[in-house]
Amino acid sequence: MSINWQQYTLDELKSHATTVFREGGGSRPDVLLIEIDGERAVLKDQGGADRLFAMLIGPVLNWRECKALRKLAAVKSIPNLLSKPSSRAFLMSYHDSEQITRLTQYTPEWPAFFDKLSAAIAEIHEAGVAHNDLRNPTNTLVTADGEPILVDLVACFCRGHVWNLPNQWLFNKFSKVDLSAITKIKSKVAPELINSDDVIAEEIAGKAGMAAKGLGQWIRRLSRKLFTK
Ligand SMILES: Nc1ncnc2c1ncn2[C@@H]1O[C@H](COP(=O)(O)OP(=O)(O)OP(=O)(O)O)[C@@H](O)[C@H]1O
Ligand SMILES: [Mg+2]
Structure with a gap:
């Protein structure tokens, strides 16, 4: 049975990070591979940017990206949105x-x-x-x-x-x-x-x-x- 990713908080997801695709800082988000019970997903967290940027711009960027992923839910080449554990972060399907x-x-x-x-x-x-x-x-x-x-x-x-x-x-x-x-x-x-x-x-x-x-x-x-x- 596949995982219900929505049950996890941001901190729980981050505690299961196994790979850092991109380390946050400046205007950049953290992009992390999350593994739970053998299943994988990618967390993109604007909270990983510098504080002021994360606070002011992070929610807008996160909202924009989630909105696009929802619009493109039927497109095979676009990751699926799995959850939105905070206003600054979202989780998407992992593609090897x-x-x-x-x-x-x-x-x-x-x-x-x-x-x-x-x-x-x-x-x-x-x-x-x-x-x-x-x-x-x-x-x-x-x-x-x-x-x-x-x-x-x-x-x-x-x-x-x-x-x-x-x-x-x-x-x-x-x-x-x-x-x-x-x-x-x-x-x-x-x-x-x-x-x-x-x-x-x-x-x-x-x-x-x-x-x-x-x-x-x-x-x-x-x-x-x-x-x-
Ligand atoms: N769903 C995914 N499946 C597999 N790998 C991914 C996925 N999403 C991101 N990655 C990996 O993480 C890298 C960084 O992701 P992304 O481009 O979303 O972040 P970013 O470039 O830091 O974002 P931004 O341009 O908004 O600062 C990608 O180039 C890719 O290698
Ligand atoms: Mg990129």
């Missing part, structure tokens, strides 16, 4: 996998893998969510069966009503940025698969978009400086 640019055990058939990755990204867009951080290759994982798993939805952008034109415009741009991540990942692991249908990042944005990207990077750097001891 490796980060796509750091594969040591698994070597997928790349053409089949990229077909599945494209299908997964199309599926999340159809469900009304642009991931928005897939250009960071640590967010695309590969399982032993060559299946893609997409994690880290904290930066996602959700599609709003059809009449909300600025939202539609942004959703469209962010969806294309997700597609450009496929090109970026191909260039690292299988450059021979890049073809004329692949989306190039610089072509999406135009001047305004590149300025927005620069502004985003600047805000990220500044918040890291401010919130990291």
